[in-house]
Amino acid sequence: MRSMTYLLSIKNLKVSYSNIEVLKGINLDVKKGEKVVIIGPSGSGKSTLLKAIDGLVKINEGEIIFDGVKVNNENIIKVRSEIGFVFQNYTLFPHFTLLKNVMFPLQEVKKLSKEKSEKIANEALESVGLLEKAQSYPFEVSGGQRQRAAIARALALNPKLLLLDEPTSALDPEFVGEVLEILEEIAKKGITMIVVTHEVDFAEDVATNVVFIDGGEIIEMGPPSEVLVSPRSERLKKFLSRIIRKRLVYSK
Amino acid sequence: MIDFSFLTSIFPYLIQGLVFTLELSIFGFILGFFLGITLAVLRLSNDRLLSSISSLYIDLIRGTPLLVQILIIYFGLPSLGIYFDPITAGILAIGLNSGAYQAEIIRSGIRAIPKENIESAQSLGLTDFKTYRFVVLPLAIRNVVPALTNELVTLVKDSSLISVIGVPELTRRGEYIIAWTFRPFEVYLLVALIYFVVCYFLSKLSAKLERRLAIPGFFSSKE
Ligand SMILES: Nc1ncnc2c1ncn2[C@@H]1O[C@H](COP(=O)(O)OP(=O)(O)OP(=O)(O)O)[C@@H](O)[C@H]1O
Ligand SMILES: [Mg+2]
Numbered sequence: 001m002r003s004m005t006y007l008l009s010i011k012n013l014k015v016s017y018s019n020i021e022v023l024k025g026i027n028l029d030v031k032k033g034e035k036v037v038i039i040g041p042s043g044s045g046k047s048t049l050l051k052a053i054d055g056l057v058k059i060n061e062g063e064i065i066f067d068g069v070k071v072n073n074e075n076i077i078k079v080r081s082e083i084g085f086v087f088q089n090y091t092l093f094p095h096f097t098l099l100k101n102v103m104f105p106l107q108e109v110k111k112l113s114k115e116k117s118e119k120i121a122n123e124a125l126e127s128v129g130l131l132e133k134a135q136s137y138p139f140e141v142s143g144g145q146r147q148r149a150a151i152a153r154a155l156a157l158n159p160k161l162l163l164l165d166e167p168t169s170a171l172d173p174e175f176v177g178e179v180l181e182i183l184e185e186i187a188k189k190g191i192t193m194i195v196v197t198h199e200v201d202f203a204e205d206v207a208t209n210v211v212f213i214d215g216g217e218i219i220e221m222g223p224p225s226e227v228l229v230s231p232r233s234e235r236l237k238k239f240l241s242r243i244i245r246k247r248l249v250y251s252k
Numbered sequence: 253m254i255d256f257s258f259l260t261s262i263f264p265y266l267i268q269g270l271v272f273t274l275e276l277s278i279f280g281f282i283l284g285f286f287l288g289i290t291l292a293v294l295r296l297s298n299d300r301l302l303s304s305i306s307s308l309y310i311d312l313i314r315g316t317p318l319l320v321q322i323l324i325i326y327f328g329l330p331s332l333g334i335y336f337d338p339i340t341a342g343i344l345a346i347g348l349n350s351g352a353y354q355a356e357i358i359r360s361g362i363r364a365i366p367k368e369n370i371e372s373a374q375s376l377g378l379t380d381f382k383t384y385r386f387v388v389l390p391l392a393i394r395n396v397v398p399a400l401t402n403e404l405v406t407l408v409k410d411s412s413l414i415s416v417i418g419v420p421e422l423t424r425r426g427e428y429i430i431a432w433t434f435r436p437f438e439v440y441l442l443v444a445l446i447y448f449v450v451c452y453f454l455s456k457l458s459a460k461l462e463r464r465l466a467i468p469g470f471f472s473s474k475e
Contacts, residue, residue: 081377
């Protein structure tokens with residue numbers, strides 16, 4: 001049972017959108033506690049990969065084994081309840097307060113009592129410094145606070161795996177730091193996570209593995225000290241020089 | 253030329269008709285609302301068969317006159333052994349008709365929801381039913397409050413067609429009075445005025461409802 005040693009094992013995963021193949025046979029294993037950072041150009045299939053892991057897109061071929069079990073239509077609801085997902089934007093429900101956003105899945109998915117859910121939700125919001133915003137609605141707080149609350153909601157459910165799809169790229173630059181800080185903090189606590197991000201510093205500090213995707217394929221994969229420092233393929237070299245140049249422009 | 257004492261004398265009788273008008277349009281609207289939600293969800297479902305049944309229903313209803321639908325339900329169905337009293341037939345006709353229009357309104361409201369909101373609900377491990385109940389429909393309906401109240405206003409006006417099957421609603425009562433008094437101009441004007449006041453009032457209410465249901469902070473953050 002080789003797959004038992006991995007929390008997540010993706011085998012020959014292929015996904016198409018109306019006949020256009022956007023993931024062309026992805027193989028990826030993630031051990032418990034690992035932090036995988038995915039990088040790659042726009043349209044390379046990064047978001048599609050995260051969605052496929054959470055059963056949000058139809059898989060054409062291949063399989064996903066999560067926590068020792070092959071993911072299928074029957075167990076997908078349970079699998080989803082064990083995987084946290086934070087999107088670039090609109091993760092929170094805009095018609096619920098931050099508190100209700102965090103409480104709601106505890107009540108409706110974990111079936112906890114209202115009192116218990118409220119207690120956990122308040123603790124989760126406190127851990128990201130948002131207790132005093134508990135009664136605000138998502139669009140009444142800053143983008144950075146929204147993302148922190150989304151992270152709090154995911155963590156309150158005590159997930160085995162946390163997926164984050166460009167959690168800082170929709171933010172005004174002044175809010176990026178506070179979100180990355182929280183992600184670094186939770187990374188230290190041992191949670192397994194897969195993050196799509198172009199924040200190279202974050203990848204260097206946090207990632208156990210960096211995966212470079214281009215054209216729906218994994219081109220390079222390895223520890224950040226290899227992939228980010230001495231890229232082998234032309235494509236990755238080009239990609240890295242582009243994002244690093246961008247960073248230099250921004251920091252001026 | 254207009255005799256006010258005459259108008260005052262027929263006013264209470266017409267207002268009793270307005271009660272039927274409101275009953276037909278409000279119950280018809282509610283029936284249409286639940287039918288509309290069902291049709292919209294089926295139409296967007298991945299099940300090809302259910303989705304095409306829903307489309308077919310919507311196309312058939314929208315492609316035929318309400319008056320003919322009313323006549324089929326009240327005069328046509330009895331030949332299949334199905335009888336309704338005029339008010340039930342009226343509510344049914346309006347509800348079945350409005351359901352098709354409300355389905356299209358609600359569907360457009362669903363399509364305006366950011367995809368991530370829906371994916372995020374699913375990703376929490378919510379069932380499809382709970383995703384719709386707590387996230388998709390509340391957001392979709394907020395998106396289309398003005399279109400839905402507009403539909404209610406339309407129903408108040410269209411319910412005058414129910415007069416053809418003998419429900420003593422506002423228009424029908426106007427016709428009775430005219431048959432007795434031969435004063436069509438004043439009577440129809442007063443009938444029109446009553447419809448207008450009701451519809452005006454409803455659109456004002458709509459603006460209130462819209463403000464009340466608005467997503468907090470959503471518009472100010474965009475400005
Ligand atoms: N729902 C969809 N229907 C059709 N095509 C889609 C859909 N979603 C994504 N695609 C296409 O699939 C490809 C991969 O998209 P994906 O969103 O996974 O890329 P990405 O790497 O996340 O890009 P970005 O950095 O811009 O977020 C793109 O070419 C995109 O246009
Ligand atoms: Mg993406």
